[in-house]
Ligand SMILES: Nc1nc2c(ncn2[C@@H]2O[C@H](COP(=O)(O)OP(=O)(O)O)[C@@H](O)[C@H]2O)c(=O)[nH]1
């Protein structure tokens with residue numbers, strides 16, 4: 011008897027023998043979360059992105075991100091396998107503070123968070139870092155370098171962001187795979203050192 015055709019889940023389920031790690035990619039509106047997950051994911055990422063409508067004009071502050079035409083209304087999801095058979099499941103959160111109540115659900119089971127920041131508005135990342143700390147999640151900060159944003163040395167950024175000396179800080183371009191992978195590896199290593 012022919013066996014029933016298997017559901018094609020290749021690419022969505024790991025092959026076994028791997029360490030799975032759920033990570034949250036977070037940060038303020040327009041900082042590059044969706045872009046980073048799109049750049050990194052080895053599967054076609056899931057995005058629940060919507061074109062922004064007039065009704066969000068008063069809600070979503072576009073200052074600093076004038077070219078933005080879409081907004082994440084729920085989550086982004088992607089997957090990335092890094093050396094040593096560690097499979098990272100990436101969950102992007104919406105950036106708008108009105109969605110913070112969704113966080114607990116999105117972050118449930120996550121081992122760590124990558125908080126994205128933009129040097130033109132570093133302060134926008136503070137409430138996000140607070141939310142991550144409230145969840146008790148270890149995190150790393152990735153500064154997404156936009157071409158027209160001022161550049162600072164790591165020490166200056168650390169001081170501005172008031173980072174704990176143990177918190178990893180990485181500067182990257184969300185559209186560039188190598189820098190994004192480096193940011194996630196820094197986070198994964200940080201998470202692993204904190205596991206019992
Ligand atoms: N120049 C530049 N543009 C970027 C970079 N990252 C994101 N963008 C653009 O910035 C806008 C906001 O990015 P998006 O990923 O949607 O932000 P999100 O709200 O955090 O998910 C989009 O138009 C992106 O194409 C970057 O590193 N450099």
Ligand SMILES: [Mg+2]
Nearest residue numbers: 043044081082
């Ligand atoms: Mg987004």
